Amino acid sequence: MTLYLDDAAVDATLARVCANVLPSSAIIFDYQDMSTLTRPHRAYQILNRLTGEQRVFGIGKGQIAEFLTRRGFTNILDANSEQLEQLYCTGPNRRRTVAHYYSIVHAEVGEKQG
Numbered sequence: 001m002t003l004y005l006d007d008a009a010v011d012a013t014l015a016r017v018c019a020n021v022l023p024s025s026a027i028i029f030d031y032q033d034m035s036t037l038t039r040p041h042r043a044y045q046i047l048n049r050l051t052g053e054q055r056v057f058g059i060g061k062g063q064i065a066e067f068l069t070r071r072g073f074t075n076i077l078d079a080n081s082e083q084l085e086q087l088y089c090t091g092p093n094r095r096r097t098v099a100h101y102y103s104i105v106h107a108e109v110g111e112k113q114g
Contacts, residue, residue: 002031002057010057011071018072023111027073033101034058064105073107 002010017027036058059067065076079087081098089096 002029002059004054004056006056014068014071014073018109021109023109025109026106027109028104028106030102030104031064032058033103034060036101058101064103068105068107072110072113074110075106075108077106079104079106 005013014027017025064078068076080103081100084098084102084104085096089098
């Protein structure tokens with residue numbers, strides 16, 4: 001969800017979710033570590049040149065819970081690349097990997113204030 005959105009679009013999307021769903025409703029999305037924006041992988045530099053798509057949004061390592069809490073979310077579960085590999089890269093997929101800068105987060109909308 002967030003990779004190609006700018007900061008304002010991410011905030012607007014999350015605010016709209018909070019404003020339009022019942023408390024305890026959940027959102028799940030992937031995000032990238034901020035380091036990919038400051039030190040992009042060579043493959044993504046080439047892909048960006050070919051497609052014109054720019055990855056513009058990232059969250060600092062270990063900061064997703066604080067980021068979402070400030071925006072009204074609770075019960076935040078963050079699955080980093082190592083955890084995703086343990087869950088999904090087994091059996092016939094055991095040779096697959098998840099890029100080290102990807103994570104998936106699950107969060108619930110908190111109680112409305114006021």
